[in-house]
Amino acid sequence: MSQLSKINAFIELGKFLNQFSLSENLKNPSVKHNDTFFDRFVSLIELSQSHNGWFTPEQVYFSIQSWAEALTDDNLKNWLSAYSFTTNEPKRIGLILAGNIPLVGFHDFLSVLISGHHAVVKTSSNDQKLLPFLAEYLMAIEPELENFITFTEGKLENFDAVIATGSNNTARYFEFYFKDKPSIIRKSRNSVAVLNGKETKEDLENLGEDIFRYFGLGCRNVSKLFVPKGYDFKNFFEAIYKYGDIIHYEKYANNYDYNKAVFLMSLFKLLDNEFLTLKEDSSYASPISSVFYEPYEDIKAIENRLNDDAEMIQCVVSNNLIPNSIPFGQTQKPKLWDYADNVDTLQFLIDLK
Incomplete structure (x- = not known):
């Protein structure tokens, strides 16, 4: 499956997400698969707070709109233009996701698929619904993606590398458990x-x-x-x-x-x-x-x-008081190239042998 096909699938996902906002959910007739997914997504958003009391409609819609703005043709091309992609055999990448904010693990999921690998995803118990739904939409756009996405509820097994996010305590467990695998282990910041x-x-x-x-x-x-x-x-x-x-x-x-x-x-x-x-x-x-x-x-x-x-x-x-600081009001609007912990996730994935 070509990288271009995957990029196009995420662009279509961005168009789908762009229909949803706190003020109005407005169906765009040009968006693919709306008959199957639009009303279901509205229901999922409305039920999110029942799944996690912190996931109010306002917060979920904010996350959705942030990703709608990120998943454009220009943004994806700008992000990926800085990398040289290889044709290595796809690896199985275990993703252990946090659940503190809606879709917090989506960037890792995106990076794994764009780099040509297979995502083996263990969602947080606090955010089990949103990412699997978006993965289902992606597979409707590009059915071959079904061969690259696996969600698991049990013990994470059969993987070649791992990206895990947790607290400082769980990070110590991750570092021990995954010591023999290439990994990115994220702690509390x-x-x-x-x-x-x-x-x-x-x-x-x-x-x-x-x-x-x-x-x-x-x-x-x-x-x-x-x-x-x-x-x-x-x-x-x-x-x-x-x-x-x-x-x-x-x-x-x-x-x-x-x-x-x-x-x-x-x-x-x-x-x-x-x-x-x-x-x-x-x-x-x-x-x-x-x-x-x-x-x-x-x-x-x-x-x-x-x-x-x-x-x-x-x-x-700050207002440029500290070098490389972020302007006020922008912390929750990272670009695709703004990596958590300043660790280049995509380069890590590209370098896997």
Whole structure:
């Protein structure tokens, strides 16, 4: 099966996904296989929150639209143009996917198929429905893909290499279990924002998107702020007020109440706006509904620290205060060539012998 056929299948998938948004699901008569898949996908989206309480329609639609925007002819060609593909015998690539946000493992799935390998997929129990549905659509577009996609519910077996994503604890298990196989093992990471007090209201509103999208469950969500010493959080709290409805989601509200109570019982000093707590803390990983912050005096010292802690950091957000940082509001809109943990998944797959 040619790579071009697979690329075209993903382009068609992008067109299919582009019909669905929070404001309106609008059927495009030119999209293939809509009679079979359109209404089923709407039902699946509506039921997603029953499968995982964090997968509200708003969050699922955001993920779908992000992939619709990514899976275009131009984006796929731009991404793949940087690589030289070989004609090695296809390998069976085990994919152990996370389930913290909708379709979080889709990029690995895409990379395996585009590189010519067979995807052996073990989905997370928290996200078992969306990817198999999209795989079914791909196979309807290009039936030969059925020979390249396997979903497994049991023990991952009969594979040549593995890409596994989990917590720091599960990563240790993965590293031992897969020590004899080529692998990419992803651990927990967090994202940070570096402020200097000159950010506009729009910047801070966009920072709210980086914090609250997917309820803060993703590794690309900002969980830590570096702020200049003496920083006044008044403008920050005013800018993120627009996200206040998040407290009406029961699972988020429960986390807010619990984590706030734990902090207060421990006599920690908090800043609080009734839907987000800010706690001064040197750690990167804050609990849901809370963001840690840390004052600084020397921006260069922060740059050096982030370089030293690179294996703990997924994204850095700033107005060009830190080299290679991401603009505010863009953490959950990665490009196809933005790899998790800065590990080039596609090159890893191409290099397999």
